Amino acid sequence: MQFEFATATRILYGRGVLERAGSLAADLGRRALVVTGASPARAAGLVRALDAAGVASQRLAVPGEPTVDLVREGIERAREAGCDLVVGFGGGSAIDTAKAVAAMLGEGGELFDHLEVIGAGRPLGHPALPWIAIPTTAGTGSEVTRNAVLASPEHHLKVSLRSPLMLARVALVDPALTDSLPPAVTAGSGLDALTQLVEPFTSSRATPITDAICRDGMRLAARSLLRAYEGGPGDVRAARDDMSLAALFGGLALANAGLGAAHGFAAPIGGAFRAPHGAICGRLLPAVVDVNVRALRGRAPEAEALGRYDEIARIVTGRADAAASDAVAWLAGLVEALGVPGLASYGITPADIPGIVERATGASSMQANPIHLAADELTEILERSL
Numbered sequence: 001m002q003f004e005f006a007t008a009t010r011i012l013y014g015r016g017v018l019e020r021a022g023s024l025a026a027d028l029g030r031r032a033l034v035v036t037g038a039s040p041a042r043a044a045g046l047v048r049a050l051d052a053a054g055v056a057s058q059r060l061a062v063p064g065e066p067t068v069d070l071v072r073e074g075i076e077r078a079r080e081a082g083c084d085l086v087v088g089f090g091g092g093s094a095i096d097t098a099k100a101v102a103a104m105l106g107e108g109g110e111l112f113d114h115l116e117v118i119g120a121g122r123p124l125g126h127p128a129l130p131w132i133a134i135p136t137t138a139g140t141g142s143e144v145t146r147n148a149v150l151a152s153p154e155h156h157l158k159v160s161l162r163s164p165l166m167l168a169r170v171a172l173v174d175p176a177l178t179d180s181l182p183p184a185v186t187a188g189s190g191l192d193a194l195t196q197l198v199e200p201f202t203s204s205r206a207t208p209i210t211d212a213i214c215r216d217g218m219r220l221a222a223r224s225l226l227r228a229y230e231g232g233p234g235d236v237r238a239a240r241d242d243m244s245l246a247a248l249f250g251g252l253a254l255a256n257a258g259l260g261a262a263h264g265f266a267a268p269i270g271g272a273f274r275a276p277h278g279a280i281c282g283r284l285l286p287a288v289v290d291v292n293v294r295a296l297r298g299r300a301p302e303a304e305a306l307g308r309y310d311e312i313a314r315i316v317t318g319r320a321d322a323a324a325s326d327a328v329a330w331l332a333g334l335v336e337a338l339g340v341p342g343l344a345s346y347g348i349t350p351a352d353i354p355g356i357v358e359r360a361t362g363a364s365s366m367q368a369n370p371i372h373l374a375a376d377e378l379t380e381i382l383e384r385s386l
Contacts, residue, residue: 003205003207004256005210005256006256007171007252007256008168008171009167009169010170010171011144011173013174013244014173014174015237017172017173017174018134019049021172024132025049025053025132026054028084028130028132028170030054030055030084031058031085032056032058032083033059033060033077033078033081033085034047034057034087035060035062035074035086035088035089035090035094035095035098036089036090036094037061037062037090037091038064040059042089043089043090047059057087058081060097062093062094062097064093065270066093066094066096066100067150068111068115068152070097071100071101071148071150075101075104078105078129085129086101086105086131086132087131088132088134088143090134090135091139091185092135092137092140092142095143096142096148096149098133099142099148099166102129103124103163103166105128106124107128111161115152115161116159116160116161118157123163126165127165128165128166128167132170133170133171134173134174135173135177136178137189138175138178138228139188139189139191139192139193139278140192140247141196141248141249141250141251142251143168143172144168144255145255146163146166146167147160147162148166151270151271152271157267157271157272158267158271160364173248175237178240178243186225186228187282187338188277188279189243189247189278190243190246191282191285191334191340192247192278192281192282193217193246194218194246194250195250195263195282196250196251196263197213197214197250197253198285199254199263199368200214201218201308202260202305202309202370203257203259204305204369205257205258205368210252213249213252217253218315218316220243220246222315222317224246225239225246226334226338260369260370261284261288261291262284262288263366264360265280265356265360265381265382266280267363267364267365268355268356268359269348275343279340282338283343284381284385286335287381289324289328290325291377291380292305292309292369292370292373293306293309293328295371295373295377296370305370309327310323312324313325316330316331342385343382350383354379356382357379
């Protein structure tokens with residue numbers, strides 16, 4: 001057995017660790033490009049902490065999906081301001097933008113030389129500029145992954161800039177930053193986290209380290225995602241804590257074991273339709289699990305992944321006698337309870353399915369699916385998810 005496990009240089013987790021952001025940044029640089037989400041005001045406390053630590057800042061807001069053009073703007077702004085540090089503060093979009101900007105500031109040259117699918121895909125040859133990742137949602141795990149997913153509107157695709165040299169110097173995960181998330185964001189980001197635990201666990205590239213991480217992460221998500229979504233009376237901080245940790249575990253797992261068909265579909269769908277990434281993954285996941293299990297039973301009945309789907313069922317349902325079909329039912333019930341609509345609500349029609357299937361077949365995430373799925377099987381997954 002041979003495998004690799006790579007992650008951020010340092011990971012800090014827990015309520016209140018945001019207070020350490022200023023001193024951590026001062027150890028890495030003196031002028032930071034602070035990349036935020038659509039509401040830069042949320043980062044006011046962070047900027048004050050940087051100022052107090054002697055770190056000047058220049059800001060870049062990411063109003064929606066991270067795009068190739070926005071990364072180029074960030075690179076130019078950072079160079080003009082003489083930045084020697086990047087801080088990503090926000091959801092996956094802000095953190096992926098910060099990651100790509102830091103990577104290209106360290107590398108130099110043209111972004112398209114290194115993008116997958118639409119670019120030359122050349123490996124990065126230089127480490128990223130030092131950067132800190134501070135997630136404010138509990139979903140993507142982007143704070144510990146080695147790729148940035150960027151949209152290219154002209155190509156109607158989402159593609160990755162990918163390299164171990166892009167890993168953050170510090171991943172700072174403070175669950176308190178997720179306390180004010182609205183229910184829809186909690187649901188979508190949480191389903192992304194759960195999918196990023198299920199798919200690496202059944203991936204063809206799973207390792208003993210990612211297996212352990214996924215098992216614990218799925219337990220956390222199973223007991224806390226719906227509770228975090230529902231809120232209501234009582235203290236839900238424990239559920240928020242669980243989901244931040246589950247998201248972190250999902251990022252660690254996917255970065256080292258890959259994903260599967262749900263994420264294989266999410267890339268072309270997200271590139272062509274205005275649909276939340278986590279909601280796409282969550283809606284697809286029950287059908288992906290069901291079709292994968294059927295394909296494995298028919299073409300690879302000795303595959304280890306079959307037993308893993310049964311184990312997922314036992315973890316999420318808490319029943320010792322649960323089997324893969326119970327996992328499918330539990331996942332479908334969770335998606336409904338979280339109010340996630342079908343893919344048709346985002347404008348996807350049956351006429352779009354052949355094109356999505358064609359593009360998804362070549363997606364990098366699809367390559368780690370536990371079994372190769374034929375076009376008719378991929379079509380079925382989409383039809384059942386509409």
